[in-house]
Amino acid sequence: MSKTLMKGNEALALAAIKGGCTHFFGYPITPQNEIPEFLAREFPKAGGVFLQAESELAAINMVYGAAAAGGRAMTSSSSPGIALMQEGMSSLAAAELPCVIVNAQRGGPGLGSIQPSQADYYQMTRGGGNGDYRILSLAPATVQEGAEMMMMAFDLAEIYRTPVFIVSDGMLGQMMEPVEFHDRPLRELPEKDWTVVGHGGVRPPNTVKTLALDPTVLEQRNLTLQAKYARIATLEARHESYRTEGAEIILSAYGSTARIVKNAIDLLAEEGIAVGLIRPQTLWPFPVAAFAELPDSCRMILTVEMSCGQMVDDVRLAVNGRLPVAFYGRSGGIIPVPEEIAMKVKTLLGRA
Amino acid sequence: MTVVHARSKGLTDRETHYCPGCTHGIVHRLVAEVLVEEGLLNEAIGCAAVGCSILSYNYLNVDMVESAHGRAPAVATGVKRVHPNKPVFTYQGDGDLASIGTAEIVHVAHRGEKITTIFVNNAIYGMTGGQMAPTTLPGQKVTTAPDGRDPAHAGLPLRVAEMIAQVPGAAYVERVSVHNPAAVRKAKKAIRNGFLCQMAGHGFSLIEVLSTCPTGWGLSPIESLKWLEDNMIPYYPLGVLRAPEEA
Ligand SMILES: Cc1ncc(C[n+]2csc(CCOP(=O)(O)OP(=O)(O)O)c2C)c(N)n1
Ligand code: SF4
Numbered sequence: 183m184s185k186t187l188m189k190g191n192e193a194l195a196l197a198a199i200k201g202g203c204t205h206f207f208g209y210p211i212t213p214q215n216e217i218p219e220f221l222a223r224e225f226p227k228a229g230g231v232f233l234q235a236e237s238e239l240a241a242i243n244m245v246y247g248a249a250a251a252g253g254r255a256m257t258s259s260s261s262p263g264i265a266l267m268q269e270g271m272s273s274l275a276a277a278e279l280p281c282v283i284v285n286a287q288r289g290g291p292g293l294g295s296i297q298p299s300q301a302d303y304y305q306m307t308r309g310g311g312n313g314d315y316r317i318l319s320l321a322p323a324t325v326q327e328g329a330e331m332m333m334m335a336f337d338l339a340e341i342y343r344t345p346v347f348i349v350s351d352g353m354l355g356q357m358m359e360p361v362e363f364h365d366r367p368l369r370e371l372p373e374k375d376w377t378v379v380g381h382g383g384v385r386p387p388n389t390v391k392t393l394a395l396d397p398t399v400l401e402q403r404n405l406t407l408q409a410k411y412a413r414i415a416t417l418e419a420r421h422e423s424y425r426t427e428g429a430e431i432i433l434s435a436y437g438s439t440a441r442i443v444k445n446a447i448d449l450l451a452e453e454g455i456a457v458g459l460i461r462p463q464t465l466w467p468f469p470v471a472a473f474a475e476l477p478d479s480c481r482m483i484l485t486v487e488m489s490c491g492q493m494v495d496d497v498r499l500a501v502n503g504r505l506p507v508a509f510y511g512r513s514g515g516i517i518p519v520p521e522e523i524a525m526k527v528k529t530l531l532g533r534a
Numbered sequence: 535m536t537v538v539h540a541r542s543k544g545l546t547d548r549e550t551h552y553c554p555g556c557t558h559g560i561v562h563r564l565v566a567e568v569l570v571e572e573g574l575l576n577e578a579i580g581c582a583a584v585g586c587s588i589l590s591y592n593y594l595n596v597d598m599v600e601s602a603h604g605r606a607p608a609v610a611t612g613v614k615r616v617h618p619n620k621p622v623f624t625y626q627g628d629g630d631l632a633s634i635g636t637a638e639i640v641h642v643a644h645r646g647e648k649i650t651t652i653f654v655n656n657a658i659y660g661m662t663g664g665q666m667a668p669t670t671l672p673g674q675k676v677t678t679a680p681d682g683r684d685p686a687h688a689g690l691p692l693r694v695a696e697m698i699a700q701v702p703g704a705a706y707v708e709r710v711s712v713h714n715p716a717a718v719r720k721a722k723k724a725i726r727n728g729f730l731c732q733m734a735g736h737g738f739s740l741i742e743v744l745s746t747c748p749t750g751w752g753l754s755p756i757e758s759l760k761w762l763e764d765n766m767i768p769y770y771p772l773g774v775l776r777a778p779e780e781a
């Protein structure tokens with residue numbers, strides 16, 4: 183198949199169709215509008231259902247209903263909209279309903295800006311919703327990777343019966359890159375015998391619920407969820423390593439920031455300074471193992487984010503005091519340039 | 535021995551947790567009977583809402599999904615868009631539907647979703663212990679308006695059926711009561727009309743059922759029925775507010 187030039191948001195939308203999505207519910211918000219606009223146009227032709235909801239609260243609850251009824255449902259939004267969806271996320275996780283949620287992050291807090299940001303890391307990995315739950319979060323760095331992750335996301339959601347985040351941002355969503363679509367690898371999916379579809383008079387009624395007033399029942403349910411999360415953590419944590427061999431400092435960055443960090447690493451290499459990158463491709467589960475196998479040459483970790491420092495917490499937990507962990511970030515919608523990251527590295531090495 | 539009256543197949547064998555004299559149980563039975571009589575029981579999908587009726591899935595013999603507080607109409611929309619030909623309903627209280635869920639109920643009607651909402655209005659928050667609802671009557675004493683609802687402070691009660699009836703996508707809207715046998719028969723007819731309207735594809739249907747909450751009201755079951763008749767019906771007049779035009 184040949185490559186086509188596509189906007190990140192549109193590639194995600196097309197990948198959702200190719201990934202077997204059946205229902206989309208969403209509410210307009212910049213910078214993700216190309217996703218619902220593409221789907222409003224293209225989804226019905228492919229037999230899918232597109233519906234604009236009255237709010238993000240409604241959208242996530244429509245996703246909940248559609249998933250409970252056996253649909254492969256998704257929504258997409260951006261930071262303030264994701265904030266409104268947190269009640270629904272907690273319910274989706276508790277009811278173990280498969281679905282996909284795109285967050286094209288923008289500057290915050292509050293209404294913030296419509297420029298790219300990564301300040302929703304806590305929101306997506308720590309949960310803004312109530313209770314002990316986790317959401318599998320896939321973090322692409324290119325339009326191509328976004329499309330591939332999106333095509334996988336619906337199957338992952340069904341295999342683990344969990345909501346899945348596609349972690350994007352205003353930059354990844356708006357940029358145009360060549361993208362190629364391959365057939366989605368066929369995976370064996372569990373039978374959905376828990377859906378509400380009408381009992382047909384042939385079985386006892388199914389109930390999709392999260393209320394568990396008996397504490398022993400709820401604790402047991404939580405332990406079952408935790409066991410599932412442990413399985414996901416073992417099997418699904420992913421990362422990319424870039425020029426880590428012989429690196430004096432290893433940088434850690436995800437998504438669009440990781441691309442800029444790669445440019446900074448190449449700049450530094452030209453000056454004979456060896457630095458590398460560990461790029462988490464899943465934010466939860468965090469690729470802890472990647473930080474256990476650091477080369478002997480590495481003296482320090484530098485986390486770079488478009489935030490005031492959020493993922494750096496997970497990096498510190500993964501490094502567990504073995505090395506110093508520094509942080510460099512820009513926020514409010516400002517995109518760091520490779521030169522300023524390179525300068526930060528040189529300062530840390532005392533070679534500025 | 536001849537069986538004169540049997541438990542509806544639309545109900546499970548479980549004993550309900552409702553207080554003595556609470557009319558939620560009557561409304562459950564009416565929904566169950568209508569689903570059985572119209573041949574809809576096997577295909578029906580219900581959306582339970584936060585409130586005393588959240589456990590309705592333990593009593594109604596249909597597949598059901600529990601919804602977060604106020605969101606049942608959005609959940610039902612998701613269900614219906616996956617199964618456009620199956621009967622889908624929500625069962626909601628007045629705190630759920632008329633307070634926290636006002637946006638969802640207006641927009642489910644606005645889109646003309648082919649869904650039936652059973653709206654149980656007992657003029658109070660039952661489950662949380664008798665706080666003020668948007669439907670609480672002027673002067674009615676509730677735990678968060680201990681001297682009675684003061685309209686100058688808290689406004690006048692919301693008439694939901696009237697409000698929804700003027701949304702273009704609403705096809706059938708009726709307010710009924712269950713305070714005596716004649717009213718119960720009318721309520722059942724209304725619930726039937728709601729489901730028939732849905733299955734005929736006319737649009738959204740809402741049946742507001744005036745209901746008692748003896749515990750929250752601090753009255754006996756009998757006094758509650760009388761209080762409903764004397765106080766609620768004058769403010770919330772019964773009747774059909776919207777119906778599809780006859781062909
Ligand atoms: C988000 C959220 N806020 C508040 C509550 C607490 N709560 C549970 S039931 C209820 C009121 C239900 O009242 P109503 O809808 O009138 O139903 P009734 O119990 O009277 O039948 C409230 C506020 C909740 N469960 N979720
Ligand atoms: S508190 Fe009120 S609404 Fe709830 S079960 Fe008791 S009587 Fe019924």
